Amino acid sequence: MGDLDRARDHCREALRSSTEHDDLDCMANAEGSLGFIEHHRGHHSRAIDHYSRALTLYDTYGDLYLAAETYEHLGHPHAALGHYDHARNAWLQARRMYRQQGRDADDARVHLQLTSLDMPGDDQRQVAGPTHATE
Numbered sequence: 001m002g003d004l005d006r007a008r009d010h011c012r013e014a015l016r017s018s019t020e021h022d023d024l025d026c027m028a029n030a031e032g033s034l035g036f037i038e039h040h041r042g043h044h045s046r047a048i049d050h051y052s053r054a055l056t057l058y059d060t061y062g063d064l065y066l067a068a069e070t071y072e073h074l075g076h077p078h079a080a081l082g083h084y085d086h087a088r089n090a091w092l093q094a095r096r097m098y099r100q101q102g103r104d105a106d107d108a109r110v111h112l113q114l115t116s117l118d119m120p121g122d123d124q125r126q127v128a129g130p131t132h133a134t135e
Helices: 003-020 024-040 044-061 064-080 084-100 104-117 121-127
Strands: none
Touching: 003 024, 024 044, 024 064, 044 064, 064 084, 064 104, 084 104
């Protein structure tokens, strides 16, 4: 079993336990971590689902800091699937939130990701991470 498989198993267990105990913070973090893992495994649709559930939970209890990061992460699987409008929307939301939080370095990084979407050709894939599996 690889590192990502072990991490996924641990996150699934954390999600199960946190759901059982109604721990929204832990549930959101587990969903976000599962999104990250699935994206890096090349399962981009699954990643989008996990990131979306994490965002719903962050919204429920008002964690704007991690919501901003999750919007940034959400853009990557969308870009990998060729959903450039969705990637752009996620990254624009991340930028708005980063600016509101005074997170200039994070804002600058997302600006570069947005710029790469506007480049002609297949350069969009450079922001998407691994694409060895398709969905």
